[in-house]
């Protein structure tokens with residue numbers, strides 16, 4: 001009886017790790033997130049339990065993982081991107097540790113870098129940006145810590161920010177970001193229907209209003225590097 005918290009990658013099923021796929025193909029039960037590629041859920045053995053976590057609270061998911069493991073099953077908890085990047089993987093790991101259940105964490109390809117890369121945007125680029133700051137547009141306990149966000153050259157990567165983009169861009173402008181700061185929103189990154197909108201910060205939310213979830217916003221000078229990267233054909237990275 002054990003649980004593996006497995007990162008499924010950002011959407012493209014080819015972006016799961018070899019270790020993650022190995023565990024998935026050998027499990028007795030898979031408990032999966034909504035954003036996980038359906039092709040990956042299909043990789044579980046024919047007789048395996050397949051449980052979508054939709055509608056379950058975090059507490060209920062924790063209890064489910066513990067109950068399945070205590071029933072003697074090898075469980076894969078398949079999570080979007082990386083389990084520990086805005087994925088509540090830490091909460092699940094703590095619950096398993098406290099219940100005395102053996103578990104392993106298999107890192108995943110996070111949307112953090114994969115989604116910008118799929119859109120032709122490097123998060124850091126020599127001479128342009130050497131720091132990256134991650135923000136969530138939706139925090140359980142309220143707003144991001146805006147006081148710590150300033151225009152210091154770091155690339156900002158905004159998760160779960162699509163619905164609040166107007167307000168978030170407004171906060172950045174109030175905090176001294178130039179209205180002309182290059183910015184982008186990547187919708188459904190790495191998937192066949194990926195869409196990318198590039199705009200100056202002051203008009204980003206308007207330009208991205210039609211995009212669908214999941215979407216990631218990137219703010220900073222690295223966005224402008226995209227033009228140079230896309231001037232050449234990309235190998236191994238999709239950019240539309």
Ligand SMILES: C[S@@+](CC[C@H](N)C(=O)[O-])C[C@H]1O[C@@H](n2cnc3c(N)ncnc32)[C@H](O)[C@@H]1O
Nearest residue numbers: 081082085087110111159160188189214215216
């Ligand atoms: C709950 S967080 C999970 C992040 C995940 N653990 C990771 O490491 O990528 C979900 C957010 O990640 C971003 N995201 C995940 N997959 C994405 C994709 N394929 N394209 C764009 N954004 C994505 C969006 O901001 C979405 O609202």
